[in-house]
Amino acid sequence: MAGVAGAATLDDVKAKGFLQCGVHTGLAGFSQPDNAGEWSGMDVDYCRAVATAIFNDPKAVKFTPLSPAERFEALKNGEVDMLSRTTTWTMDRDTTYGLVFAGVNYYDGQGFLVRKSLGVTSALELTGASVCTQTGTTTELNLADYFKANNMTYNPVVFEKQAEVTAAYDSGRCDAYTTDASGLYSTRLSLTNPDDHVVLPEIISKEPLGPLVRQGDFQWFGLVKWVHYALLNAEELGVTQANVDQMKTSENPDIRRLLGAEGEFGSGIGLSNDWAANIVKSVGNYGEIFDRNVGAGSPLQIARGLNALWTKGGIQYAPPIR
Amino acid sequence: MTTAHDLAYVRKEEEPILAPPRHEVGAIKWMRTNLFSSATNTALTIFGILFLLWTVPPLINWAFISAVWTGDSREDCIVPGAGACWAFVKAKFGQFMYGRYTLSERWRVDLTGILLIAGLIPMAIPRVPWKRQNALYLLVVFPILAVILLLGGYFGLPYVETALWGGLLVTLVVAITGMVISMPLGILLALGRRSNLPVIRFLSVVFIEFWRGVPLITVLFMASVMLPIFLPPGVNFDKLLRALIGVALFSSAYMAEVVRGGLQAIARGQYEAAQALGLSYWRMMRLIILPQALKVVIPGIVNSFISLFKDTSLVLIVGLFDLLGIIQLNFSDTTWTSPNTPATGYAFAAFVFWLFCFLMSRYSIYTERRLNTGYRR
Numbered sequence: 001m002a003g004v005a006g007a008a009t010l011d012d013v014k015a016k017g018f019l020q021c022g023v024h025t026g027l028a029g030f031s032q033p034d035n036a037g038e039w040s041g042m043d044v045d046y047c048r049a050v051a052t053a054i055f056n057d058p059k060a061v062k063f064t065p066l067s068p069a070e071r072f073e074a075l076k077n078g079e080v081d082m083l084s085r086t087t088t089w090t091m092d093r094d095t096t097y098g099l100v101f102a103g104v105n106y107y108d109g110q111g112f113l114v115r116k117s118l119g120v121t122s123a124l125e126l127t128g129a130s131v132c133t134q135t136g137t138t139t140e141l142n143l144a145d146y147f148k149a150n151n152m153t154y155n156p157v158v159f160e161k162q163a164e165v166t167a168a169y170d171s172g173r174c175d176a177y178t179t180d181a182s183g184l185y186s187t188r189l190s191l192t193n194p195d196d197h198v199v200l201p202e203i204i205s206k207e208p209l210g211p212l213v214r215q216g217d218f219q220w221f222g223l224v225k226w227v228h229y230a231l232l233n234a235e236e237l238g239v240t241q242a243n244v245d246q247m248k249t250s251e252n253p254d255i256r257r258l259l260g261a262e263g264e265f266g267s268g269i270g271l272s273n274d275w276a277a278n279i280v281k282s283v284g285n286y287g288e289i290f291d292r293n294v295g296a297g298s299p300l301q302i303a304r305g306l307n308a309l310w311t312k313g314g315i316q317y318a319p320p321i322r
Numbered sequence: 323m324t325t326a327h328d329l330a331y332v333r334k335e336e337e338p339i340l341a342p343p344r345h346e347v348g349a350i351k352w353m354r355t356n357l358f359s360s361a362t363n364t365a366l367t368i369f370g371i372l373f374l375l376w377t378v379p380p381l382i383n384w385a386f387i388s389a390v391w392t393g394d395s396r397e398d399c400i401v402p403g404a405g406a407c408w409a410f411v412k413a414k415f416g417q418f419m420y421g422r423y424t425l426s427e428r429w430r431v432d433l434t435g436i437l438l439i440a441g442l443i444p445m446a447i448p449r450v451p452w453k454r455q456n457a458l459y460l461l462v463v464f465p466i467l468a469v470i471l472l473l474g475g476y477f478g479l480p481y482v483e484t485a486l487w488g489g490l491l492v493t494l495v496v497a498i499t500g501m502v503i504s505m506p507l508g509i510l511l512a513l514g515r516r517s518n519l520p521v522i523r524f525l526s527v528v529f530i531e532f533w534r535g536v537p538l539i540t541v542l543f544m545a546s547v548m549l550p551i552f553l554p555p556g557v558n559f560d561k562l563l564r565a566l567i568g569v570a571l572f573s574s575a576y577m578a579e580v581v582r583g584g585l586q587a588i589a590r591g592q593y594e595a596a597q598a599l600g601l602s603y604w605r606m607m608r609l610i611i612l613p614q615a616l617k618v619v620i621p622g623i624v625n626s627f628i629s630l631f632k633d634t635s636l637v638l639i640v641g642l643f644d645l646l647g648i649i650q651l652n653f654s655d656t657t658w659t660s661p662n663t664p665a666t667g668y669a670f671a672a673f674v675f676w677l678f679c680f681l682m683s684r685y686s687i688y689t690e691r692r693l694n695t696g697y698r699r
Contacts, residue, residue, distance in 0.1 A: 025641065025651065026651035026652075028654045028659060029656055031654075032654040033422070033652055034655065035417075035657070036425065037416070037417045037422035065641050065643075066641060067639060067641065069543075070546060070547055073547050073550070073551075074550075163664075186659065189396070189659035190660065190661055192661050299656040299657065
């Protein structure tokens with residue numbers, strides 16, 4: 001099985017013949033089971049993308065669902081090769097855990113869910129509103145800071161459990177509900193009339209979520225990082241699951257380098273040169289992954305927002321393949 | 323005209339027996355004695371009926387009348403006024419039973435179940451002969467068959483790793499393994515704790531008090547998170563096996579105390595009589611003491627089994643999905659998210675757990691009655 005930090009993870013993975021990927025134990029849009037029990041979701045697709053880069057087979061991956069308490073330990077002791085489990089990138093985790101973040105595949109942050117009938121279009125109009133939230137979380141502190149910074153008053157309605165908060169909001173005990181935006185969208189789905197509610201555009205905290213690997217294995221770190229960048233570059237260059245084969249003959253040198261028609265970029269991270277073409281062909285580009293799992297093509301209907309490409313008003317930005 | 327001559331002192335025929343007064347028979351009598359015998363009881367009865375009227379109709383309406391029975395996605399379950407989303411359970415039923423066990427290999431789980439039932443039914447019916455052979459099959463042959471069938475890797479059966487197991491399969495594997503191991507281990511520990519040999523007594527006490535002193539969730543957590551730290555890197559043993567060992571040791575300690583309770587209930591004279599007959603320690607235990615002691619503690623044993631069965635849900639902490647775990651996991655499937663999905667899933671889990679526990683408790687009552695030869699109330 002996989003070794004400790006410092007060992008060549010890529011060699012281990014190649015020897016095993018599959019990637020062992022740590023995922024969430026059930027989170028809508030990120031790692032969820034379908035009717036047959038197959039895993040799907042944004043984080044799951046990142047695992048599949050890495051597996052495809054190595055084996056050209058999105059099925060060459062085994063998933064280990066990990067609880068919050070287990071996740072870092074499981075990666076550290078080699079139980080999993082990478083962790084793709086909606087983990088917030090913080091300085092502490094990035095520097096003192098013996099782990100390192102390989103990128104941000106989802107910029108999350110605290111937002112507000114309100115009833116459409118309230119007629120509110122911005123969080124700045126929430127003066128005097130009653131806001132439902134969970135006790136003792138950073139969410140509660142962020143909420144207080146935000147209203148104070150904007151000189152607004154509010155009436156906090158706090159509960160111990162997530163389910164209580166949802167029920168209270170659904171029954172109309174408060175005007176707004178606040179938690180991380182990805183959570184707001186999945187909560188909205190479980191409300192009695194999802195279409196009567198809207199997530200406001202303001203995001204009041206930084207929760208960058210991304211995949212992690214062990215410190216000390218730069219080849220593996222580079223591989224996971226560049227799988228993420230390849231997905232972003234593919235979207236930026238308009239390479240999709242449907243057109244990736246035609247795109248290989250494109251004249252655009254950026255596309256030719258991405259898809260391995262030009263240069264030796266794959267071999268630099270220990271892969272074949274058509275690694276990125278294989279990824280896009282089996283899981284799609286970043287935009288397709290987003291849409292399918294959490295975006296417009298999914299029941300969650302999460303807006304791209306910060307996760308749009310830098311060319312489209314977001315902050316998803318990848319260094320070029322050159 | 324009637325003459326004195328015709329009058330008899332004694333009736334020649336019996337008067338027909340009159341029916342008892344209406345308020346002393348049938349439903350009315352029953353209600354008078356059981357429901358309205360006093361002011362307090364009358365009030366309680368009325369309160370109870372009102373409570374049932376208040377709770378039962380909405381429940382029936384939710385679970386049956388306005389429930390959604392068929393559908394392919396949440397769209398079918400979010401119609402206004404919809405009740406339970408049984409379509410969700412239907413779509414996920416395979417997962418709830420087998421977890422993510424390879425689809426084409428699920429017949430192996432079914433076959434294992436059939437083999438188990440085939441062994442249990444004749445064992446449970448007292449009249450069926452060959453109990454010794456039957457027990458041998460259940461305790462030796464069946465476990466081997468079950469491991470080969472479920473795990474595979476032998477006789478051309480493809481290997482199915484335990485990470486893919488889930489649902490009721492994991493619940494039953496954990497519960498049954500726990501029960502089968504905890505019973506003999508518990509008896510040995512109980513005997514050890516009452517032994518005259520100081521080392522054995524000390525070790526038994528330490529074992530029992532340690533495992534009873536730590537919560538099961540801690541045991542599982544240690545097995546899952548701490549164990550890999552102590553093991554050399556690269557040694558990585560099966561999560562399910564870790565959980566099985568944890569659960570078995572844990573329930574053995576509880577079982578030991580239950581059995582010890584039974585041992586203490588046996589009068590000293592029984593021991594002395596057995597010894598006077600010249601029986602060795604083990605024969606005394608096997609022939610005289612344990613049969614009586616275990617009979618006394620049947621309710622305690624079944625109690626432990628039932629609580630063990632329900633405790634299996636804790637294996638979720640080590641990333642194994644038992645029945646409840648896999649139902650909760652599927653709440654995250656956005657294809658099925660609706661206001662009624664969680665309630666429906668929990669109702670289904672509750673029903674399955676209740677069914678198993680109820681069967682266990684019924685069988686225990688039956689066994690108690692059958693063996694209750696000396697202590698009938």
